Amino acid sequence: MARSTTGKSRFKIQRSLGIELPGLGKAGALERRPYGPGQHGNKRKKISDFAVRQKEKQKLRYHYGLREGQLVNYVKKAKKDKSRAWMDSLLITLESRLSNVIFRLNWAPSMLAANQMVSHGHVVVNGKKINVPGYTIKKGDVITLTDRGYASLNFTQAQATPRLPSVPACYSVDAKTAKVVDLPLPSDIPFEYAGQLVTEFYWKVKP
Template identity: 50%
Template sequence: MKRKGKTPRFKTQRRLLMELPGMGKAGAMERKPYPPGQHGQRRRKYSEFGLQLEEKQKIRFHYGVREEQFRRLIKKAQKSSNSNWVEALVNLLEKRLDNVVFRLGFAVSVPAAKQMVSHGKVLVNGKKVNIGSQIIKVGDVITLKPDAYENQTYLQAKQSPRLPLPSFMMKEEKGGVESGRLIDEPNIEAVPFAFDAGLVISYYSLRG
């Protein structure tokens, strides 16, 4: 049964004309490289607002955060010491536990990682954490509960990782058990697709 108010991930990526790795739907643009709908193949005209909105939506959908969560993170980023608040925002998004689990290759998508966390399958420094939005710190070690290493979500991700391991993370494997660690602070280059930070800044500067 389809949940009301939720757009299928495949259609979302087609609408944005971009594959968003965090959504886990590889191939969204291969068969139909145009927006969904009756007039999808017509050439699209963008207003400045439309460009700003789509750039913001790319970030929000990739990281799997609701609009209200996104706005809270933006306010926190704007209060940081970083003069570029979009870079501070990316830093926070990349360090969310659900995203860390995804970027370590323990899950095929951010939603799959979120589910693993909420089901108590993820350990941070040996302790179970079931809140996907928890911010991970440099040095924290991420592992899974023993039975999670036999789960199809993990095995599929290990066999076909959606993204390469980023430079600010490291992984180890001992006795067939993988662990991951955040070894540096992620910056704006951590975003695994092209986007224009200036358009995101413009969108929110006009709307407070």
Template identity: 40%
Template sequence: MSKRHESKYKINRRLGVNLWGRPKSPVNKREYGPGQHGQRRKKPSDFGTQLMAKQKLKGYYGNISEKQFRRYYADADSRKGDTSENLIGLLERRLDAVVYRMKFVPTVFAARQFVNHGHVLVNGRKVTIPSYMIREGDVITVRTKSRQLPLVLEAVESAERDVPDYITVDHDKMEGTFVRTPQLADVPYPVTMEPNLVIEFYSR
């Protein structure tokens, strides 16, 4: 099993949720955490609830580092409007998240690697930074030589998830457009996300 898969499954087990809604998740069989004390349950404190919300949101986007995630919070907090909505908008504008939403790859972990390896063009230019911030109207294309890769074909044919309406995609051309920055209600999370608790965690 690749390190990427191990990391993904560890996050699911630790949080006790099927974070990406995949049928192969170990949480589908065992909803409790790993280890000999995994089945013990106790009511979490307010801090514990906020921490769990942060870990879920961080984990969903490929286990973003704490330093980078805190920068997203600071950016969201400095903008006008609702901070939690701003945070979701920033996370959904990451290039790896957009590539995942467009169903060019099966997982967000694969999306990060896919971008790193130079398989993606933004407005006709190669971008290899997964955290690159996409803007409304940007066109994302899979490079011609990468379109027959097994993971790309697997993702396109998968019925596990749909492309959200804030993105348009033509899988025949392997090209999509980021139409608009979504709000929390627009994002098809398989589990409930609570960015308001994340904001509370950082604003303590």
């Protein structure tokens, strides 16, 4: 299972990217400063074009809790889809990951918690337990949790203090059952990002 961080704290990740990423869960108030983190952060430093683009793709990587190799594989898959712009295809795929769906339904307080719920067999899709966080949901899928899932601390915590204010319109939620009524949209991404910069960062990646 991919970790949502690589040794750095959730706060430091968000501090370095200059943005709150909902998938990392609550990490304290993010104080915005006109300089970067660290003891030398207040020194003016020119940021390269590469660093600017890398920063944007890191937002996706950390929010969804992916390793770099996983994200690259998603990019390759998206570039094979000729039905729409590959960046849109990438975002729809990331939003369609089962762990993300559990998080967006406010059934888990963070993406890591959602990954754990799926991996531990607490998530049921169309009557069948699914333990793969990267499982892709489809239109018409019905998603529930096991009794242990509904009784888990992750679920009760997320229900008591939702990380996000609302559930995307592509999901219909009735009591403890959710149905996928449509595919997620790129506009459903719950944080600001510059898709063009991500496109430019991965322009050399072949399908």
